[in-house]
Amino acid sequence: MTLLVVHLAFTAAYAGFQWTVRALVYPQFAGVPATAFPAYERAHQRRVTRVVGPLFAGQAVTTLWLLAARPAGVPLVPVLAGAACLAVVLGVTAVLAVPLHRRLGEGWDDGTYRRLLRADTARAVAATAGTLAAGWLVLTADG
Template sequence: MTLLVVHLVLTAAYAGFQWTVRGVVYPQFTQVPAAAFPAYERAHQRRITPVVGPLFAGQGVTTLWLLAARPEGVPLVPVLVGGACLAVVLGLTGLLAVPLHRRLGEGFDDGAFARLLRVDTVRALAASAGTVAAAWLLLVSG
């Protein structure tokens, strides 16, 4: 049961983080003067990494643990759904969001920013679905 609670806390914390970034942090990017934006973006990248890194790592550990040594009575389907959601988030982050941030680190670009917002919306939705799957696990296993 402790594993399921920790897993839910990590997935919910990440989803909350992701919605905060999408709804608060990224919209502020447009308020930064163009000349200052590259330094602002690089600072954002440095500061966000120590926040998101442990959330990704924790979810990775709990998800792999649930996949490798699923406790008795814990259904497989919500574990797989949660794992798929995490895979979507990590894939979008590594393949799209990080390169878009690198591009923005060279200077604000309307097209790159619009793509980042779209990617981030999908990440936030996938993170939310992962939280639903984690809650489902706890509800059906408790």
Template sequence: MTLLAVHLALTAAYAGFQWTVRALVYPQFGQVPPEVFPAYERRHQQRVSRVVGPLFAGQGLSTLWLLADRPGGTPLLPVLAGAACLAVVLAATALGAVPLHRRLGEGWDGAAHRRLLRVDTVRAVAATAGTAAALWALLG
């Protein structure tokens, strides 16, 4: 039960973080003057890594633990669903968000920003679904 509660807390924390980034942080990128945007973007990447890194690590560890050794009575389906949601988040981050942040680090690009918003919506929705799966596993 403790592992399931910790996993739920980690997934919920990440989902809240991701929705904050999607709804508040990324939309404000367009308000940064283009001449200072590259420096702003680099600072953003450094600072956000300090928050998202531990959340990714914690979710990764708790997900692997649940896959390897589910607590008795915990249904498999929500654990698999949560793992799939985390895989979507990590893939969207690695294949979408990271390259787009690199591009934006070179200078403001409105098209790259719009793509980042779309990628980030995928991450936020997948993170929310992962939280729902974690709750399902806990209540299972």
């Protein structure tokens, strides 16, 4: 049960982080003067990595552990659902969010910013679904 609670803690912490970024941090980007934005964006990238890195690592470790050595009494479906949600988050981050942040690091662009907001909404929704799957695990596991 400890693994499941730790997994839930990582997924919930990441989802909360992601919604905070989407609702608070990214909307502030539009208020930064265009001339100052590249430096602002690069500082954002450095700082956010320090927070998101451990959350990604924790989720990856607990998800892989559940996939590789699922404890007796732990249902498979929510493990797979959570793994799929994490894959979406990591995929959207690698394929969309990181390249969009790099572009914004070169200079403000409204279209790039709007695409980042859409990508981030997808990450927040997937992270929330992953948290629901982790909660499902805690509530339905035997023992």
